[in-house]
Every structure is written in C-alpha cells, then in structure tokens.
Amino acid sequence: MLAIYKRELRSYFCSMTGYIFIAAVMIFTGIYFMVNNLVSGYPYFAYTLVNSLLIYIIVVPILTMRSLAEERHSKTDQLLLTSPASVTSIVLGKYLAMMTVFAIPLAVFCICPLIISTAGSAYLFGDYMSIFCVLAIGALFVSIGMFISSTTENQIISAVVTLVALLLLYMWDSLILLLPTSAIGNLVASFVLLAVLVLCVWLFSKNRIVTLAVAAVGIIGLVAAYCLEPTLFEGLVANLLAAFSVNTVLYNFCHYYVFDLGGIFMLLSVAAMFVFLTVQTIQKRRWS
Template sequence: MSAIAKKELREYFFSPIGYVILGVMLLLFGFFYSQVLFSQTTDLIPYIYNMLLSWIMVILIPLITMRTFSEEIRTKSDQGLLTAPVGVFSIVFGKFLAAFLMFAISLTATLIPAVIITFFSSPDWPKILCTYIGVLLCGIALIAIGVFISSLTQSQIVAAIATFGISMLLMLIGNLGNNVSASLQNVLNWISFQSRFQPFSNGILNIGSLVYFVSVAAVFLFLTARKLESRRWN
C-alpha cells in the first residue's frame, strides 16, 4: 500500500499535472485573497477561506483524481498491477492516499497568506483551522468518488468532467429542493456536502459531518475495489 502511494505521489511531481494543480490552486487563491487585502479588514478572512477552499476543491479534486486509474486502463498497464501479488484494496487505498496527500499539500500552500497577515492583524485562526479540517474531510469523500469514477473509464477528460459534475451536484443539492416538501428538503440537506461543511466554516467540529464524509469515502473506495476485483477476473 505504501509503495503504491509513494509511486503515485512521485508521478504527480514527475509529470506536469502536479505543478499545474499547485499553480491553479495558488493562482485562484491569490486572486480571491487579494480581495480581503483590498478591503483593509480581516473580518472577511474566514468567509473567503470558507468560499474559496470549499469551491476550489470542486475544481482541484477532479484534476487530481482523473488519472488514478484511467491512464492505466488506457495504456493497459493496469493488467500488470492487477496480477501483482498485492490485494485489490491495497491498490485502491494506495492510490487514494496519494491523491489525498497531493490535495493536502496543495492546501498547505494556501496557509501562507494567512500567516503573513498575522503580522498586521489578528485573523480568526480557530475558525480558519476548523475550516481547513472541514475541507480535508469533504476532500476525502470527493477524492474517493473521483477515484471510483476514474476506475470506470479510460479517458482522463471524462473522469474529470464526471467528477466535477457530481461534486457540484453534491455541493448544491441542498439548494435544489426549494419547491419540494419539507421532508424531501431535509433529505437533500442531509446529503448536501455544503450543509455538512457549514458547521466547520463556523468554527464547529461536527462529529456527524465527520462520520458522514468518512462513510461516503469508505463506500466509494469499497465500490472501486469491487470494480477492480471484477476486472482482475475478466
């Protein structure tokens, strides 16, 4: 498992995609963060972290996960991996772990502006750090979904677009039920990643949301393992 994770993580940085991911993250984050600086206040910092970190991962994660299995399926190199003396779940979790570490590394770079601004004011660090925890948990679920989608297609573009679409749906689904019954609205809010993420952006460590995100990740990693298992015997 660790060998697969290390191999995958190296490939992110030995190919342009890793640097493209970091560049896109820093470019978008820098642009939005500049709005806080121009406002000459730190009151917007938790808000900008909430909006930027929650929405930028919808763009970032498809770029990270699109190649996890799709490229190997396209080049037929997945057959060598599937016939290796290693468990299917070890393969899946190794690739998932590498994608998560790439995501976490990208997020770490976004802490730099907040550290700099502490020399001039006092940003709400507990709320900012709690937001990061929420982003990482939400990211775990979305990465697992992206890894699963990547195992279904040999096209990285298709995998990225599908992951982006599903990520957007899961973020916005709570806003789609304004004209439905209250019970259905409650179900949509329960599913909504945005609703689950909201307590973290308010500085609250919500155990229910933590369990939800981890459970979603576990389900999709299990589905990915089952998909690979079926391919191994075909």
C-alpha cells in the same frame, strides 16, 4: 501499498498534473486571500476558504481522471491486477497519493491565519478547523473522482463526469429546494431512490435473489409506512438528502465556527464508501 503510494505520488510530479493542481488552487485562493483579508482587512481566513471551494470542483477532476482510467486504457492495470498486492492496497495507495497532492496547498494555507494575526485580531482555531474541513471535503471529492475513473478507460469522460458530480454536490442545497414537500410526492421520490439502490445492488452483486429481496423489502416497507402514517413522508426525501450537504458542513465551520463532528463523520463515511466501491469495481474486473 507504500510502493504504490510512492510511485503514484512521483507520477503526479513527473507530469504537470500535480503542479497544475497546486498552482491553480494557490493562485485562486491567494487572490481571494489578498482581496478579502489583506486589502479589505477581513479577519476570517475561513471566509476565503468558502469562496474558493469552486476551484476544487474544477481541478479535482484533473487530479483524479488518470488515477485508474489511464492504466485501464494502456492495459498496465493488468500488471497491478496480477501482482501479489491486494486490490485494497492498490486503491489506498493511489488514493493517499492524490490526497497528499490535495493537502499540499492546504499546508501552505496554514500560514495565512498567522499573517492575518500580525495585522490585528485573528481567529486561529476557527480558521485551522476550517482548513481541516476543506481537507475532509477533499477526501470526499477525490474518492468520487477515483471511483468514476475506475469505471471508464477514457480520462476525458472521467473528468467530465466527475465535474458534473461535484457540481451537483455544490448545488445540492438549491436542488433540494426543488423537491416536492407533499406526502405523495415524497413517496414517489422514495421509490426513485429505492430504484437507484436496487440498480446499485444488481450492478455490484449480479445476484437476482438479493436484488429482488432488496426491491421487495423496500416496496413493502414504503407502502406499509405510507398507509400507516402518510404524514411521515412530508418533506422526507428533502430532509434525508439535506443530511449529505457539503455546503452545510463547510458553513458550520467557516461561518459559524462550529465544530460539526457529525458533518465530518458524514464526509469521511461517504468517502470511505466510494473507496470501497472502487475496490469492488476493480475486484470484479480482476476475477472476470
């Protein structure tokens, strides 16, 4: 894994990808830092981090698009798939290399709260916790981009789909407001989510028995729950999806200075899930 990590990290700086990512993040965040904190005198660097979240949505697809799609396109992935290294170590090596590139500008941003403190009051603990929160969000974004890259051999498709996925996360709270609040509406939405789950089970297992079992248990469970207590479904899907809001976690850290341990656990858990799905995607290709 260490050899793959070094190789991938070196590749980001032998090309322009790493430099473009770091420069874009630092320039965009630097402008906000200058306007909000230096010119306006606002003492919270965390506020700048909230405003600069959009730049990560734009540049993370550039960082992740070539992680696996390029090797699949050039057929060099066959060398990795036939190597003694496990698929898990290959994926983790690539993932940690991308996270290292992601963390470089954040390491530089650690200076910003200290600069603010020289001009007066500063909230160092809250600002540094906010930087850590952005790193956790980055872990999620990068894992999503890497997973999408593993499903295609076209870098452009990988970048565009990743951008759309991250934009959906960015607009998550607004989209949740569009969901129905009635019990019957949430029952229908629950069936849609169940269909997505069944599709994922089929794609990764190709086992009809397991897929049908999941579908049957889900349908029976939803119908039984609705018949016994329909009020449980009022606002159910919206409340469920709200637990995965990236903006809520970021706002807890950056606006309210609350260390949202549950939110961090959610971000890292979903990131781990996408890393696992990436491993499974490549594993299937390895034995096919």
